[in-house]
Amino acid sequence: MFRVEIGKSVHRLRTYVFGTGLAALAILPVVVLATGDSGAGGPLFFDLIRRNGLFAALTVIALIQPFFLPLGTSILSGEAVAGESSAGTLRYLVVRPVGRVRLIVTKYLAVMAQVAAAIAWVMVIGLVAGAIAFGYGPLPTLSGTTLSIGQGLLRIVAASLYVLLGMSGLAAVGMFVSTLTSSGVGAAGATMALAIASQIVDSLPAVRSIHPYLISHGWFAFADLFRSPVEWGAMIQGLVLDGAYLALFLGAAIAVFSRKDVVS
Amino acid sequence: MLYGFLGPNGAGKTTTIRMVLGLIFPTGGDVELLGEPVFGGTLSQRASAVRRVGALVEEPAFWGYLSGRRNLEYFARAAGPVADRDGRLRKIDEVLRTVGLDQAANKKVKAYSQGMRQRLGIAMALLGAPELLVLDEPTNGLDPQGMREIRLLLRRLADDGTTIFVSSHLLAEVEAMCDRVGVLARGKLVAEGPPSKLRGSADVVRLEVDDPARARGILAGVEGVSLDGAETSPHTLRLRLAPPASAAGVNSALVSGGVAVSALVPEHESLEDVFVSLVEGADVPR
Numbered sequence: 001m002f003r004v005e006i007g008k009s010v011h012r013l014r015t016y017v018f019g020t021g022l023a024a025l026a027i028l029p030v031v032v033l034a035t036g037d038s039g040a041g042g043p044l045f046f047d048l049i050r051r052n053g054l055f056a057a058l059t060v061i062a063l064i065q066p067f068f069l070p071l072g073t074s075i076l077s078g079e080a081v082a083g084e085s086s087a088g089t090l091r092y093l094v095v096r097p098v099g100r101v102r103l104i105v106t107k108y109l110a111v112m113a114q115v116a117a118a119i120a121w122v123m124v125i126g127l128v129a130g131a132i133a134f135g136y137g138p139l140p141t142l143s144g145t146t147l148s149i150g151q152g153l154l155r156i157v158a159a160s161l162y163v164l165l166g167m168s169g170l171a172a173v174g175m176f177v178s179t180l181t182s183s184g185v186g187a188a189g190a191t192m193a194l195a196i197a198s199q200i201v202d203s204l205p206a207v208r209s210i211h212p213y214l215i216s217h218g219w220f221a222f223a224d225l226f227r228s229p230v231e232w233g234a235m236i237q238g239l240v241l242d243g244a245y246l247a248l249f250l251g252a253a254i255a256v257f258s259r260k261d262v263v264s
Numbered sequence: 265m266l267y268g269f270l271g272p273n274g275a276g277k278t279t280t281i282r283m284v285l286g287l288i289f290p291t292g293g294d295v296e297l298l299g300e301p302v303f304g305g306t307l308s309q310r311a312s313a314v315r316r317v318g319a320l321v322e323e324p325a326f327w328g329y330l331s332g333r334r335n336l337e338y339f340a341r342a343a344g345p346v347a348d349r350d351g352r353l354r355k356i357d358e359v360l361r362t363v364g365l366d367q368a369a370n371k372k373v374k375a376y377s378q379g380m381r382q383r384l385g386i387a388m389a390l391l392g393a394p395e396l397l398v399l400d401e402p403t404n405g406l407d408p409q410g411m412r413e414i415r416l417l418l419r420r421l422a423d424d425g426t427t428i429f430v431s432s433h434l435l436a437e438v439e440a441m442c443d444r445v446g447v448l449a450r451g452k453l454v455a456e457g458p459p460s461k462l463r464g465s466a467d468v469v470r471l472e473v474d475d476p477a478r479a480r481g482i483l484a485g486v487e488g489v490s491l492d493g494a495e496t497s498p499h500t501l502r503l504r505l506a507p508p509a510s511a512a513g514v515n516s517a518l519v520s521g522g523v524a525v526s527a528l529v530p531e532h533e534s535l536e537d538v539f540v541s542l543v544e545g546a547d548v549p550r
Contacts, residue, residue, distance in 0.1 A: 004338045011330055088325025092388065095285045095321065096343035097314040099307070261288035 001098060005110030018072060022118060025068065026125035029059045030133045044223060049130055052137055054149075056130025057123045057156050058226070061163055064122060065219055070195035073115050073167045077174025078188030080107040081257065085182040091262050100258050104175060108250060111171045112164070119160050127156070145228040159222040162235060166219045169245025170195055173215070176253040182264050212237065215245055266422045268442030268459075269431040272543055276451040277431040278322060281400050285319055286310050298396060315344065318394035320402055324385025328374040332365060332384050335373055340391050352391060359387040363417060379410035386417065397421065397428045403437060415441050435539055449543040462538050467505040468492065472527035473518065476501060482521040489514060492541075502531075504541070 009015045029042075033049050044062035048055040081104070084090035093103060130136070139152030147155065174191040181187050198216040201207060211217055218238020224231040271277050282288045284295055286302050294304030300313035326335045333356060340352040360366045363383040368376070376384065382402060389397055402418070403411040419441060422428050432438050438445055439459050447455040447462070455462055473479045476499060483489050483501075488509030492502035503514065511528060518525050 001342050004341050007334075007338065008327060008330070011334070013329070087327065088323070089327060091282075091287055091321050092319075092325060092339065093342055094287055095314055095317070095319045096339060096392070097286065097311050098343045099311060259289065261282075263282065263288060 001102065001106045002110055002113075005107060006113065009110075009114060019118070019121060022064070022068065022072075022122050023125050025064060026060045026122040027129040029063065030056050030126075030129040034133045044220070048140070050134055052139060053130030053132070053134040054127060054136050054139055054152055054156065056134075057126035058159065060122050060126035061119070061159060061222070062220070065163060065166075066199060066216075067196075069115070069118070069163070069167060070170055070216075071192055072118055073111070073170050074174050074191035074195065075188045076111045076114055077108070077171040078178050078186075078191045079184035080111055080175055081178040081253075082181050082187045083178075083184035085262070085264050086184060088264065090264070094262050100260075101254050104179070104250070104254050104257050108171060108175050108253075111175070112168060115167050115171065116164050119164055123156065123160050139226070141226050141228045142223065143228040147226075147228075155225045159225050162222040162225070162238070163219070165239060165242050166222075169215050169242040169249070172246045172249035172253065176249040176256070179253050179257045179260060213241070215241070217241060265427050265444065266418060266442045267427070267429045268438035268445040269429060269448065270435065270438050270445055270539065271431075271433065271448035273433055275433075275448045275543075277433075277448055278400055279451075280448070281319070281321055281398055281431060285317065285321065285398065286314050287321065315392060316394060317396045317398055318389030318392055319398040319400075320385045320389050321398075321400050323404065324381050324388070326373040326381070326384065329372060331370045331372055332376065332380075332387075333360065333369040335384070336360070336388055336391060339388050344392060355391055355393065359390045362390060362421075363387040364413075378405050379407075379413065382406060382410070382414060383417070386414075390421075395427065397426050399428065399430045401431055401433070403432070403434070411437065447539060447542050454542045455538070467511070468531040469503050469505060469511050469514065470527070470529045470531050471501040471503060471514070471518075471525060472499050473501065474499070474524040474526070478521070479518055479523045482517055482523065483514065486514060486517050 029046060029049060030053075033046075043059055045055045045058040046062075049059055081090065084093065094100065136149065138149060139147040139155070141147060170191065173194060174187065177190050178184070178187040195216060198214045202211055202214045202217055218234060218241050221234035221238045224234055269277055269280075279288070283290055284297055284302060286295075290303055295302040296304070297313040298316050300309050300316075302310050302313050326332075327338070330338070336356045336359070337353060340356060341349060344352060357366070360369050363386050365380060365383055365387060368380060373381065373384065382405075386397075386399070386402065389399070399418070403414050406414065415437065418428055418430065422443075430438075430442070442459060444457065445455075445459050445462060446453055471479070479501060480491065483491065483503065486509060488506045490504045490506070492504050505511065505514070511530060515525055515528055
């Protein structure tokens with residue numbers, strides 16, 4: 001079933017369109033820096049790329065984190081059940097029979113695998129493009145110390161992993177919404193709307209008391225991996241939050257779907 | 265064995281099929297399929313019951329961006345014990361041949377005609393080597409040629425030993441192909457048996473009389489006689505006779521009542537008549 005889910009994406013044109021778009025985005029910071037004139041500012045880690053190509057990967061992550069990554073996650077998870085429902089294939093999976101709990105869990109894992117592939121894809125492209133354009137070397141941290149290339153790469157991989165886990169809660173929300181409707185677009189839109197709304201609310205100081213509970217609150221804490229010593233607090237908090245969203249909404253998705261009449 | 269599940273639109277055919285397959289949940293009662301509980305037992309009992317069935321519920325549905333063969337491959341992979349997955353995959357070519365799609369197997373389903381999609385749906389239902397095939401209106405939307413192809417295919421499968429449960433609102437179709445028929449109206453099974461037996465369950469006579477109004481008055485007093493209402497001309501009456509009424513008794517009652525009977529013709533009641541009367545009977549409880 002997992003293989004089937006991945007296979008379906010492999011044979012879909014939209015996968016390649018999205019992949020190409022992400023690739024273009026991944027080389028964008030390098031291209032901009034290589035052709036434009038110098039200047040401070042821009043996204044996280046942006047002005048550091050010139051000194052060390054490895055920072056391109058981190059810039060790319062910071063670039064896709066607020067919008068493109070949640071967008072891809074929302075589309076994949078929102079369509080997971082609702083898309084099959086509107087295509088009519090859901091009933092044929094259920095009567096094969098694919099167990100209902102298994103269907104939700106496998107589809108969730110397939111969504112996460114594809115998000116992981118997307119992150120790995122942009123990371124590798126960012127790293128290669130950055131290294132070609134600006135070379136690579138020991139990684140300076142935000143605290144002023146330096147990391148060996150090996151250590152630096154390890155932290156970059158850790159940051160990717162953290163970003164991936166940051167999507168785990170959102171994907172669970174998407175699966176849940178997906179079980180409520182037979183409109184894949186509607187479910188994906190609702191999930192994306194939550195991701196955006198969460199980031200907006202997270203930026204309003206007036207409601208600071210609810211910030212720690214917002215789904216997007218911990219998404220950018222991966223930057224703490226590049227301090228010396230690493231500040232784990234915000235990241236641990238973020239992971240706990242992701243886990244809570246995951247458990248709550250995947251559980252709800254399973255509960256709803258287990259009792260749902262499959263009529264379309 | 266081919267079993268026809270007959271009923272007008274909205275009678276509950278699809279709802280029944282969905283419930284039997286575990287797609288929707290009954291508000292009361294249990295469902296048993298091939299001796300195993302679908303509802304009223306455990307989830308694994310439901311899975312093992314449903315696994316023995318191949319189904320087409322409403323129209324077939326596929327991932328249009330995949331080829332027919334790949335669609336089947338995915339359904340074969342998606343469920344069932346891993347141990348016999350290779351067996352299921354090997355069966356793909358066989359079922360494609362069975363439904364006559366081996367030539368078009370590598371075309372995307374998007375490009376399939378209605379009839380091809382219908383046949384691919386049956387191929388998919390056959391993948392798990394089912395003991396029972398449940399097909400919901402398999403000829404829906406097909407032209408006469410396509411209908412005939414499906415009918416012949418089902419007949420062949422049934423003769424090879426698969427039990428097939430096929431729903432339809434088309435009487436002629438069911439009459440032409442089924443060994444046994446169940447009639448559903450307003451969610452209730454109102455009749456069941458071989459088509460010939462259902463057809464023979466009531467005698468119909470056509471009467472020609474000089475005074476239909478008077479004849480109606482007399483016949484209203486004869487036990488077992490009901491007027492069919494499907495008169496073709498002003499002097500014709502169609503009667504449905506149930507015991508103890510007989511054609512001879514009707515004749516003598518009319519003649520002694522002063523009505524001249526110029527013709528009394530026994531008619532072979534078609535399944536359509538039976539169907540209409542059963543369905544109307546369910547609508548207006550008598």
